[in-house]
Amino acid sequence: MGMTMSQKILAFHAGLDSVKAGQLINARLDMVLANDITAPVAIKEFNKAGASCVACRDKIALVMDHFTPNKDIKAAQQCKATREFAAAQNIEHFFDVGQMGIEHALLPEQGLVGAGDLVIGADSHTCTYGALGAFSTGVGSTDMAAGMMTQMCWFKVPSAIRIVLKNQPAKYITGKDVILHVIGLIGVDGALYKSMEFTGDGVQHLSIDDRFSICNMAIEAGAKNGIFPVDEVTMNYMAGRFKRKPVIFAADPDAEYEREIEVDLSTLEPTVSFPHLPENTKKPSEWGDIAIDQVVIGSCTNGHISDLRQAAAVLKDRHVRKGVRCIIIPATNAIYLQAIHEGLVDIFIQAGAIVSTPTCGPCLGGHMGILAENERCVSTTNRNFVGRMGHVTSEIYLASPFVAAASAVAGKIATPDML
Amino acid sequence: MNVKGNVFKYKSDVDTDVIIPARYLNTSSESELAAHCMEDIDPDFVKKVRQGDIIVAEDNFGCGSSREHAPIAIKASGVSLVIANSFARIFYRNAINIGLPILECPDAVKNILSGDIVSCDLSTGVITNESTGKKFQAEPFPPFIQEIIDDGGLMKHIRKTLKD
Numbered sequence: 001m002g003m004t005m006s007q008k009i010l011a012f013h014a015g016l017d018s019v020k021a022g023q024l025i026n027a028r029l030d031m032v033l034a035n036d037i038t039a040p041v042a043i044k045e046f047n048k049a050g051a052s053c054v055a056c057r058d059k060i061a062l063v064m065d066h067f068t069p070n071k072d073i074k075a076a077q078q079c080k081a082t083r084e085f086a087a088a089q090n091i092e093h094f095f096d097v098g099q100m101g102i103e104h105a106l107l108p109e110q111g112l113v114g115a116g117d118l119v120i121g122a123d124s125h126t127c128t129y130g131a132l133g134a135f136s137t138g139v140g141s142t143d144m145a146a147g148m149m150t151q152m153c154w155f156k157v158p159s160a161i162r163i164v165l166k167n168q169p170a171k172y173i174t175g176k177d178v179i180l181h182v183i184g185l186i187g188v189d190g191a192l193y194k195s196m197e198f199t200g201d202g203v204q205h206l207s208i209d210d211r212f213s214i215c216n217m218a219i220e221a222g223a224k225n226g227i228f229p230v231d232e233v234t235m236n237y238m239a240g241r242f243k244r245k246p247v248i249f250a251a252d253p254d255a256e257y258e259r260e261i262e263v264d265l266s267t268l269e270p271t272v273s274f275p276h277l278p279e280n281t282k283k284p285s286e287w288g289d290i291a292i293d294q295v296v297i298g299s300c301t302n303g304h305i306s307d308l309r310q311a312a313a314v315l316k317d318r319h320v321r322k323g324v325r326c327i328i329i330p331a332t333n334a335i336y337l338q339a340i341h342e343g344l345v346d347i348f349i350q351a352g353a354i355v356s357t358p359t360c361g362p363c364l365g366g367h368m369g370i371l372a373e374n375e376r377c378v379s380t381t382n383r384n385f386v387g388r389m390g391h392v393t394s395e396i397y398l399a400s401p402f403v404a405a406a407s408a409v410a411g412k413i414a415t416p417d418m419l
Numbered sequence: 420m421n422v423k424g425n426v427f428k429y430k431s432d433v434d435t436d437v438i439i440p441a442r443y444l445n446t447s448s449e450s451e452l453a454a455h456c457m458e459d460i461d462p463d464f465v466k467k468v469r470q471g472d473i474i475v476a477e478d479n480f481g482c483g484s485s486r487e488h489a490p491i492a493i494k495a496s497g498v499s500l501v502i503a504n505s506f507a508r509i510f511y512r513n514a515i516n517i518g519l520p521i522l523e524c525p526d527a528v529k530n531i532l533s534g535d536i537v538s539c540d541l542s543t544g545v546i547t548n549e550s551t552g553k554k555f556q557a558e559p560f561p562p563f564i565q566e567i568i569d570d571g572g573l574m575k576h577i578r579k580t581l582k583d
Binding site: 037038040041044045046048049050066067071072074075077078121122123124126138139140141142143145146188189192193219222224277364365366383385386387388392 | 432434436437440441442444445446447459460478479482483484485486487488490491505507508509512513516517572573574575577578581
């Protein structure tokens, strides 16, 4: 029996010729990640275990992105504790304000993760790097601490769902629409414990940023990881960036999949997840008139340069509707700078939006756009759980940058064609 | 190890944002996290929960973020066991790593209501609804996982095994 792409990467890092679903393995890690929320707990656990030094100081990334620039005294204390740990352990990849960006955009951009890697991160959206052909998955702080101590992690080898993407995407269809559509089909636990392996002729039409969005939200279907095959798009992105040599794995032709789903990209419609679960997806004909108070364009899901370009294409020579706050957050400083150079920031500010320094901020109700009672937000982020962005009665509608920007102009959930 | 307590029952997809809202993640203090446990889904939970109590839920308990603060908040609030039809993957692993007992048992979930008194022998996986007298069999943890839980989590367990 052949192996899936994910299984091949796990086998390689466990030093085994082959693995099968359900097998427990111990595997060598290429990168271990934590942020300003999960690192303090990991450091506590690290100390609890009586550890004195990390195993590989150049294979750990600590990114201060969630509640930074420090939103309050407690958040500042958490960053301080992490900063001191990073200094004491001489951690090579410590990203503080000034160097930091949203972790899942930053690590690929800095060339710290790439094809063939095995990565764990104390953040559920660590699955993003599957876009580059890596096996990467979210873990808790204790697993992360053990990873820092040993540079190893145990895994239960997952089975997989195969998602075959067909044809060229229709107008305004982005990676975000693809993944929301899939989550709508299989539900928030539809891929629980499993890999989501994307394949098909449609893959070639998806930019690396589309693929980041898709793999990023694999966790919202409960998946252990999401992964794309490595092609020219991946290689072009990694060229001159990835610090190690890419190792390219491909699924065996006879690999076993528990389920196969076909998605025709040419017939997809802009998709929005209504409150309070990502699986509550609706097409434009089902939206109705939903008046909104705020729009957020950013996050590890949609804070990339393509996302900002899409938002700018809609906001150019238009204005955010009175009564709507539109907050745009480039995911990293490099993306921010590129947006300035391309004139996107001019477009945003002239349209009445604001542009923030990189931060996870509002996505998890931290800062930079918290919602009041009964307020509604169209957001390019990844979760619309109860109270996620603020008040327990507030509502989040997950959408692509095209839809989010159009909604900011319309004052209600809309596609660019509705303007 | 035996546990016994009053049941708080919830539906499917209880996510980590309602178990411990991110607005409280600017601390890793166990008691501070416990003070806000389940706040956005059940504001009365922290007022009512007593040492030993048990959470019962339907599918996909603990979905969402990887925050270990979620099982920490539950454990620190006094909860001795979570029983569900299924758990989200990262939560499952985190619960074991921090020493919070969890069991998958759809049969028990179907036959336990909020307010029931439930006991469980964690070594055998036998769950008893003391209010109705019904017994249910969950798959118990293998001994090495049970040892991690008994030692109070993975790191304490590692430390203990290193000493031994």
